[in-house]
Amino acid sequence: MPPRSEEPRRDATGSRRGSSRGAEPREPGVGGISDARAYTPRGRTIREGGAEQRRTPRSSRSGDPFRPALQVLDGGRAGRAGRREPAPAGEPARAGRRTTTPGGRAGVVRTVADRSAREPFDDEDEGPPPRRRPGPRRPAARRPVRKPRRPPRLGDAGRRLRLGTVLALTLFASIGVRLVYLQTVDTPAYADGGLPNRLAVVELPAPRGAILDRAGEPLAHSVEARYVFADPTRVKDRFATARLLSPLLGVPASELADKMRKRTLPGTDTPSQFVYLARGVEIGRAKQIMALDLAGINVHRDERREVPGDDLAANLIGFVSQDMNGLEGLEAKYDDVLRGQAGKRTYEVGLGDLAAPIPGGYSRTTQPKPGSSLRLTIDRDxxxxxxxxxxxxxxxxxxxxxxxxxxxxxxxxxxxxxxxxxxNAADPGKVDSPxxxxxxxxxxxxxxxxxxxxxxxxxxxxxxxxxxxxxxxxxxxxxxxxxxxxxxxxxxxxxxxxxxxxxxxxxxxxxxxxxxxxxxxxxxxxxxxxxxxxxxxxxxxxxxxxxxxxxxxxxxxxxxxxxxxxxxxxxxxxxxxxxxxxxxxxxxxxxxxKETVGPDGRRTPGAxxxxxxxxxxxxxxxxxxxxxxxxxxxxxxxxxxxxxxxxxxxxxxxxxxxxxxxxxxxxxxxxxxxxxxxxxxxxxxxxxxxxxxxxxxxxxxxxxxxxxxxxxxxxxxxxxxxxxxxxxxxxxxxxx
Incomplete structure (x- = not known):
């Protein structure tokens, strides 16, 4: 008989089969490697297989080529060469049955039924079985069944997973709702947050309506002009600047120099950065002023009221202020008809040297509404x-x-x-008496x-x-x-x-x-x-x-x-x-x-x-x-x-x-x-x-x-x- 090997047998993975040293005992039915080994590929336990062997003749059992592979060896040690026969009826169950492995080694086959006799799959190695003396066989002593220790109760992993999923979905849903709210409801507020700093506004003046005679000839009408203004904080030499502007504006140099004197806005400490030097300047004259490239001097679009006949019907027509508001005569009486509504263009521009309209940026234009014209019953000639x-x-x-x-x-x-x-209605200030x-x-x-x-x-x-x-x-x-x-x-x-x-x-x-x-x-x-x-x-x-x-x-x-x-x-x-x-x-x-002529040419007869x-x-x-x-x-x-x-x-x-x-x-x-x-x-x-x-x-x-x-x-x-x-x-x- 070959000697019993002291080394436990190892499976294909290299681990010792049947050994559970150092592992915590597991409760049957909870799960573990021992329970996994207790089930055969055919879905039957060793216990069920043992009962079937007892009911099946030995010859048919020995003919099963897979039977040795489904057996669990006791610690991998060799058992006796022969097999133990099942205990006779009425005889107490033995701890195991000896069988012969395919390699010729004998061992003890443990079955599920054996678990009732001893602690299933003890961690310590079993020594060689004691030699039996000849004589009548005594029934094996029943070892007391030791209740396995229950592992510490851990949280349910499935519950934790479901709870975590719910929390994550809630978080993402909250974020999504907030994003939708920002993109829909609060979009204008956030989009316009820095818009004022990038906007430029250009006024689009509306021409004042004309006053015509009965044949449609102008008695007073508006023409495009320019106004000249100064920023006193940027004017380098106001006296030299005044001397250059005086012949072009027809204003004494002393008067211009006084206007360009640095001063503060009324009631504040803020320096004034704007003062009119002249209104209603002809466009050609304004171009000459700009060609001088004087620091702090600039021009802008203006409107000038022209009266072709000077004093022709002046006492009827009246005159307007520099801001094109009627002050006397028909200009004052029908100011709301003659005065147009200025428009404006607001658009987004770049900063710094790129102060130009941004393509595709914010832009809004309010078109000006020119004033209506009055056609009088007066015959100019x-x-x-x-x-x-x-x-x-x-x-x-x-x-x-x-x-x-x-x-x-x-x-x-x-x-x-x-x-x-x-x-002269073009220069109403030059009169001896109002x-x-x-x-x-x-x-x-x-x-x-x-x-x-x-x-x-x-x-x-x-x-x-x-x-x-x-x-x-x-x-x-x-x-x-x-x-x-x-x-x-x-x-x-x-x-x-x-x-x-x-x-x-x-x-x-x-x-x-x-x-x-x-x-x-x-x-x-x-x-x-x-x-x-x-x-x-x-x-x-x-x-x-x-x-x-x-x-x-x-x-x-x-x-x-x-x-x-x-x-x-x-x-x-x-x-x-x-x-x-x-x-x-x-x-x-x-x-x-006689009638009112709208900016679109529509004529409305007078009352x-x-x-x-x-x-x-x-x-x-x-x-x-x-x-x-x-x-x-x-x-x-x-x-x-x-x-x-x-x-x-x-x-x-x-x-x-x-x-x-x-x-x-x-x-x-x-x-x-x-x-x-x-x-x-x-x-x-x-x-x-x-x-x-x-x-x-x-x-x-x-x-x-x-x-x-x-x-x-x-x-x-x-x-x-x-x-x-x-x-x-x-x-x-x-x-x-």
Whole structure:
């Protein structure tokens, strides 16, 4: 028999088979290498296999070629050469059975059933089995079953894995939600966080609308220009810089040097870095300034208001500030229409030397909205000639103030409205007095005098108090309220016709007719003719005038009101009243605005003028025919007051007047001479009103000749044919 080997057998991995030295005992069923070895590839345990061997004959067991490989050797030691037979029934189970290994070595085969007899797979090596003495076999002693020690309870790995997974997913979900929130909700806030530091803003100015005449010719319009400014903190030598800029800007060098003096902003310690040197500089001149490359001097886009005619309609147009805000005249009245809305371009730029737009960066442009233009009813050529004639005639009366208005009869459009003195609207600061910029036609409040008599006679005709054939005895003087009223042309009590009263401007005859009319009806017709309220022509600051209420009439008012005293009116109001007579008795509100032209070219007509009936067409025609006596009567009894206003070739109806001027309720020295007329009298086309106030008198000598020239030019300008077939009627001043 070969000797028993002392070395344990090793498996294919090199480890000792059956040895569990140093390992903690494992609880059956929990897991371990011993349990893994206890199961065969066929899914049966050794115990099951042993039971099957006991039921199967030896011959069939020995024929299984895999059986030796499925056995577990006891420590790898050789057992007995022979096999132990299974214990007889009733005999206690032995610790093991001897068997022979394929290598011929004998060993003890442990089965699962053996575990009940001893501690399964002890760690210490078993020595060689003791020799048995011959004799009867004693049953093997049952070793006490020792309960295996339980390992320390550890956490469930699966639970820890699930918990960790949940925590990780929660963390990633929170991060994802936050990222989505930042990318969607808070994106503008974070994206724009540093944007202001990278933005550049360029203003896109909107041109101011133009003021045009009735033919579309510009009376005032805006052109592109430049303004020159200085940064005093960067100017190296302000005196040398001023000397270079002075001839280009037309500003004294001392004034420029003072502007460039270093100073701080009001109320702060911050140094001022901007000061205007000049506004509205021509582009060519600005290029010359930039070519000098002066430190601290720069230019920027500006707008300049140009008035091609200088003083042409300046008192109507007004002027604007350097910031293009209307200050006077139509520029102020319609500033919201003329002024455009500036736009701007905001874009992202690089920093430092790369201060240029960033392609694809932030950019937003608000387009400017140019202002609308005003097309007036003014005729530029007629306005020019009206101003020229008025200035020439007024040169005879020093220190005088004059106004002239020309109205298109059927429409009420103001074709010309001149004031004297006037000024250059392009340089409004160069005037002797701010009042020189006023529009005299709407702000010059006068006591109209005898031109008011046409209203009195018109009311009497309409109310049937008189007829064209009425005659009255007219004394030289009449007293009302203790105040004597007398005529310049003495009637000496003779009977005078209505045309004669108009021709010689009889105060006494007019007062007698007004007494038959009554003060209430006279006041009513004054209002119908447009007195006592502003016409609403369109100019700012228009005076409304004033009428004396009936309850305030004194005794003398019966004499003064009918002849145009104790009445405040403007030249435009009186011109509009005469236009009603010329327009067959229909009053038409005088107006200056013909239409508004939007920046897109769309035209919006001006507001329709107010109209109302004052006289019947027949009475208006009778009144016009009687008023022709003012410019035609010239006989042995005297000449009419308006012969100087006659226009050769045309029938003219009108009236002269001599009134007073009041300023803040105080009577001013001198007198106001006036003439208002219409032509052709048989079918009036135009009304011309001329007023001249002269402190030294003589205004009457100016008004009538000025009217003649203005009306003559107007009729020729619009090619009105002369009154060749219709001759002026013959009038009897003192019928027999």
């Amino acid at each position: 007629l306005q020019f000639m009206t101003q020229r004639i008025l200035a020439k005639q007024m040169a005879q009366a020093k220190g005088s103030v004059g106004a002239a208005v020309i109205i298109d009869v059927p429409t009420g459009e103001v074709l010309a409205q001149a004031s004297q003195p006037t000024y 009042s020189d910029r006023d529009d005299a036609a709407t702000t010059f409040v006068v006591d109209p005098g005898s031109i008011h008599k046409a209203i009195t006679f018109g009311a009497a005709l309409q109310e049937g108090v008189i007829t064209p054939n009425t005659t009255l005895p007219v004394p030289n003087v009449i007293v009302r309220g203790g105040v004597p009223f007398q005529d310049t042309h003495k009637a000496n009590g003779r009977t005078m016709s209505i045309p004669g009263m108009l021709a010689f401007s009889s105060n006494v005859g007019t007062i007698e007719i007004a007494e038959k009319l009554g003060k209430d009806r006279l006041i009513d017709y004054q209002k119908r003719f447009g007195l006592g309220q502003a016409t609403g022509e369109g100019l700012p600051g228009e005076a409304p005038g004033r009428l004396l209420p009936a309850d305030q009439w004194s005794g003398s008012a019966w004499g003064s009101v009918p002849i145009g005293h104790s009445v405040d009116a403007t030249p435009l109001q009186m011109a509009a009243a005469y236009n009603a007579i010329a327009n067959n008795g229909t009053y038409v509100q005088p107006h200056l605005i 329709a003028p107010t109209t109302r009936s004052v006289l019947s067409p027949a009475n208006a025609a009778d009144l016009r025919r009687m008023m022709e006596a003012v410019t035609t009567v010239d006989g042995p009894d005297g000449s009419a007051t308006g012969l100087a206003a006659a226009v050769p070739g045309y029938r003219v109806a009108g009236k002269t007047g001599t009134g007073l001027r009041y300023d803040n309720g105080k009577k001013q020295p001198g007198e106001v001479g006036s003439f208002i007329g219409m032509a052709p009298a048989e079918n009036p086309r135009y009304v011309v009103a001329v007023f001249v106030w002269s402190p030294g008198g003589g205004g009457g000598a100016v008004a009538a000749p000025a009217f003649r020239e203005m009306m003559g030019y107007t009729l020729r300008h619009y090619r009105v044919p002369p009154s060749l077939t219709d001759k002026s009627p013959k009038f009897e001043v003192f019928p027999r």
